[in-house]
Amino acid sequence: MVSIAPLLQHVPLFQELSEEERQGLAPLFTEKKIRKGSVLFLEGDAGEELFIIKSGVVKIYRLDETKEIILALFREGDFFGEMSLISAGLTRSATAETLEACTLYALKRSAFVEYMEKSPKLCLKLLETTMERLRKANEQIYDLTFLGVRSRVMKTIIRLAEQHGVPSEEGLLINIKLTHQQLANMVGTVRESVTKVLQEMQEEGSLSIDKKMMTIRDLNAIKRVIR
16 A cells, blocks of 8 residues: 555645654554545544545535535545544544545544654644634634625635635636535525525626536635625
8 A cells, every 4th residue: 555654744734743753653544445425424423533535525514404514625635533533532523425436544543642642743733723623613603694695605615715726727716516505505505595696706707617616717806795
């Protein structure tokens, strides 16, 4: 199996480790190949593993009665499930499901804790990344509470661009396929409302969509109208 050490160099949680430390950590991971549409864990499950994505896309979501609320989308180089590493006995706060066929690396809490005892800076980095994700979660809660649907759609598109944007000839390509329903699940509204806002943005010339992939033509114009 190819060593995970080069990938760890690009994962924020492990970037500050030395090459020697990453090489020492790499054998503790287990590679997993997962089919599209597979549930990795359910909300309420015991949390015992951290995951790093080598390839593919994973969505993190919760169910509000029968309605799906997408909290995050993760892809190559992203990690998730880190809360399980902080304290024994914690349960999963959301469900993780693959949107594409994925290759993942899994790290069990028991192995991580043993290694973490030798690396205080890894403890600090774990705390730092966890707090940053908590800050972003609080921002999403604010948006859902105080912003209208059009502004929520726009802020979600901006967030996706920041996380998955790739420069292209036409603008900033959000390099991930999303249906209107999936975007609605991220925004906390119905599909029809998202379709209406996306159509308006295309007519205004700030956005284009091709094969379920969005390209932002004028990011500053979108930011100016959010309120």
